Amino acid sequence: xxxxxxxxxxxxxxxxxxxxxxxxxxxxxxxxxxxxxxxxxxxxxxxxxxxxxxxxxxxxxxxxxxxxxxxxxxxxxxxxxxxxxxxxxxxxxxxxxxxxxxxxxxxxx
Numbered sequence: 763x764x765x766x767x768x769x770x771x772x773x774x775x776x777x778x779x780x781x782x783x784x785x786x787x788x789x790x791x792x793x794x795x796x797x798x799x800x801x802x803x804x805x806x807x808x809x810x811x812x813x814x815x816x817x818x819x820x821x822x823x824x825x826x827x828x829x830x831x832x833x834x835x836x837x838x839x840x841x842x843x844x845x846x847x848x849x850x851x852x853x854x855x856x857x858x859x860x861x862x863x864x865x866x867x868x869x870x871x
Contacts, residue, residue: 766841769825773818773852777859780814784859792869800866807863811856818853825849 784807791803798806825846832842 766838766845769821769828769845770841770848773821773849776814776818777852777855780811780856781859783810784863788863788866796869800868803866804863807860811860814856815853818849818856822846822849822853 787798787803787806787810790797791800825842829842829846832839836842
């Protein structure tokens with residue numbers, strides 16, 4: 763049962779770390795000192811998104827398989843469903859974190 767709680771917490775933690783990384787890179791590119799160009803920002807954010815995206819995809823496939831193998835009346839069935847949906851939402855959130863950076867032409871307001 764406690765293992766299923768980790769299956770729920772891991773995707774959200776990965777999304778939160780990805781969000782922090784994207785926010786930090788955007789701040790570095792668009793801050794007063796402008797440590798990098800917007801093109802470099804897009805490249806780095808793409809690279810930073812690739813690994814969490816693939817990890818979450820693997821977690822999603824594992825959670826889906828586990829969710830389908832558990833009988834519906836098993837005590838951990840609700841947690842297995844929560845793990846699947848949490849992972850799916852976290853994967854979509856990671857992908858949505860990239861949208862503003864992809865649409866960023868420059869850092870001027």
